[in-house]
Amino acid sequence: MALTSHGARTARGTLDVRSHVPEPIQVLVPLARVNVLLGTSLSGDQVASLLEPMGFGAEPTHGTVLVTVPTNRPDIRPAPHGIADITEEIGRAYGYARLDRRQPAWPAVGGLTERQRQRRLLRQVLAGLGASEAWTPTFVSDEDHRLIGLEGPAIRVANSSQLKRRGCDDRSCRGSSTHSPTTRTAGKRAFGSSRSARCSRTRT
Numbered sequence: 001m002a003l004t005s006h007g008a009r010t011a012r013g014t015l016d017v018r019s020h021v022p023e024p025i026q027v028l029v030p031l032a033r034v035n036v037l038l039g040t041s042l043s044g045d046q047v048a049s050l051l052e053p054m055g056f057g058a059e060p061t062h063g064t065v066l067v068t069v070p071t072n073r074p075d076i077r078p079a080p081h082g083i084a085d086i087t088e089e090i091g092r093a094y095g096y097a098r099l100d101r102r103q104p105a106w107p108a109v110g111g112l113t114e115r116q117r118q119r120r121l122l123r124q125v126l127a128g129l130g131a132s133e134a135w136t137p138t139f140v141s142d143e144d145h146r147l148i149g150l151e152g153p154a155i156r157v158a159n160s161s162q163l164k165r166r167g168c169d170d171r172s173c174r175g176s177s178t179h180s181p182t183t184r185t186a187g188k189r190a191f192g193s194s195r196s197a198r199c200s201r202t203r204t
Contacts, residue, residue, distance in 0.1 A: 022071045027082040050093040
C-alpha cells in the first residue's frame with residue numbers, strides 16, 4: 001500500500017518502533033521465609049526446579065534463591081512484597097494438597113477482661129466447694145413473691161399493671177434511695193438501676 005501511495009518510498013535500513021518494554025526484575029528470596037510460610041523444608045535446588053518450568057530464572061545461593069521474574073508476570077511485585085508472591089508460586093507448583101494443615105498462629109480477636117476471668121474463677125471455686133448459684137428476676141409478681149416464701153411488706157413499682165411483676169422485698173431494698181423504674185415505652189421494658197431496685201434474690 002505504501003509503495004502505491006503518491007510520494008511514498010521505501011526507507012533504508014530497519015525501522016523498529018516500540019513502546020516501553022518492561023525489564024525483568026530480580027527478587028532475592030530467603031529459603032527460611034519460604035519454608036515458614038509453606039510449612040515445608042525445601043532446599044534451594046528444589047525451589048529452583050519448581051520455578052524454572054514456569055519461566056522464572058532461579059539461582060540458588062547460600063540460604064537464598066535469586067529469582068528472575070519474566071516480563072509476562074506483572075503480578076509479581078518487587079521485594080519485599082514479591083517474596084510472598086514468589087512463595088505462592090512455589091506453593092502452587094509444589095501442590096497445596098501436599099502442604100500440612102496448620103492452625104493460624106495469629107492471636108484471636110476478643111477475650112475476657114481481668115475482672116471477667118476472676119469472676120469465673122470465683123464461680124468455679126464456689127461450685128467446687130458445694131455452693132449453688134441461682135438468679136431470679138429483679139421484679140416479681142405477687143404470686144412469685146409468695147412462692148419464694150418471703151414475708152413482710154413489699155414495695156410496688158409505679159407501672160405494676162404493665163410489668164405484671166411488681167413485688168420488691170422490703171428487706172433487700174432497705175436503704176435504697178430510689179425505686180422508680182421507668183415505664184414501658186414503644187413496647188419495650190425499661191427498668192431503673194438494678195443497684196437501687198435489687199430485690200427478691202434467692203438466699204443460699
